[in-house]
Amino acid sequence: MPIVISVVIPVWRDRALVMTLLARMPARPDVEIIVACTIDEYDEFTRAVAGRTGVRAVVGTRGRGAQMNAGARVATGDWLLFLHADSQLPPEAFDEITSLSMDPRVVGGSFQFALDASGWRPRFMEWGTAQRTRWFGLPYGDQGIFVRRLVFERLGGYHEAPLMEDVDLVRRLRRAGRLHRSRLKVVTSARRWHRDGWFTRMGRNWLLMILYAAGVEPRRLARRYEGRRRRVVAVLARAPSSGGKSRLFQSLGIEPDTSLTHALLSDTVAAVERVHGVDRALVYTPAAHRAEIESITSRRWTCIAQPDGDLGERMAAAFHDLHALGYDEIVLVGSDLPTLPPALISRALHAARGRRPTVVLGPSADGGYYLIALRQPLDGLFHGVPWSTDAVFESTRARASALGLEVHLIDAWYDVDDAESLERASRDAGASRVADWWNAHRSRT
Missing domain, CATH: 3.90.550.10 (Spore Coat Polysaccharide Biosynthesis Protein SpsA; Chain A)
Structure with a gap:
């Protein structure tokens, strides 16, 4: 039939x-x-x-x-x-x-x-x-x-x-x-009426309908409906148990250790937690590792799964996903920044507020960048970039200029990608889990 x-x-x-x-x-x-x-x-x-x-x-x-x-x-x-x-x-x-x-x-x-x-x-x-x-x-x-x-x-x-x-x-x-x-x-x-209150929910629904009829953008209404802020700081990560960080482990001369990648991500999450007045998101892969990712974050975080792809594809998708949720100022950082000062993220958010289309970059010592901030998705920014090379920062900067974007730089910072930067992180304030791992394992490295 x-x-x-x-x-x-x-x-x-x-x-x-x-x-x-x-x-x-x-x-x-x-x-x-x-x-x-x-x-x-x-x-x-x-x-x-x-x-x-x-x-x-x-x-x-x-x-x-x-x-x-x-x-x-x-x-x-x-x-x-x-x-x-x-x-x-x-x-x-x-x-x-x-x-x-x-x-x-x-x-x-x-x-x-x-x-x-x-x-x-x-x-x-x-x-x-x-x-x-x-x-x-x-x-x-x-x-x-x-x-x-x-x-x-x-x-x-x-x-x-x-x-x-x-x-x-x-x-x-x-x-x-x-x-x-x-x-x-x-x-x-x-359940939603019981949770929110019968007339509170009804009034909110009618207000949203009136605003929609008046031409307010649906994603802005969604932000209001879900109680989100205008600004979000997102961490782009792989689940700790799924591998990665090969350069770091080669530098240490040891086999990949999930406890270290877990410590790096957990301390990075803690660093983002110290930024005030923002929402927080963790954009992760592989998608099947949701439970592992959610165990690292609190319920206040939004966890967004992604399909596999190169770094540029994942970053572009992250900005699309976060913009669709209603965010107007989006900061994206890596998962190996356990000592990242909250002030740098705040500066990036402030720099992204300009009227002109702007890309904010935080350069790192290895020729890449540890932070990027945008107000809206810009797919072309990530095309043709030689990822995993020392030309990532300059290539992205050139792409931004070619697209007519204003480029704003904030202070440089370091990510943990070798033994030297790991040891530095273990000494700096804020990376308590990384310090614990280093103190327990440095005799092996």
């Missing part, structure tokens, strides 16, 4: 919810289910859905819109149904969507919104959502938006913005044809 409906479920740290949702979904030969996850959760979800007929996992760039697009790209159904992981769909929903295939005027639709909580507050929220859908024709994503796949593809899918991707799609769908308003209810978890 051909697939009629492809259900796409975007997920982020939602395994328990997803498994509950899948267990309640009816087994139908005309329905396929696509779990759209990020790269760091792909192996986990692939194992979780193994053996379930008609269910598979796919990888998308982090972000609900991007993940739903990734699911839609592999879908084969005539209809796409985008369902949140904390929602429950009535079994009759599939028959209702299928019946709409006979009406070419209908390009998509949604269900009624319901919350899994008792009392007058959730009923009031449901009533308000029903009025918004009825009078303004703007269902949200937690109402189970469905759309003909060919129409979705013709419209270019979701805009991969960090917020309001559902509102944007619905607006475009209304111009393409008629939207069906089902009387069936999609029941959504009330």
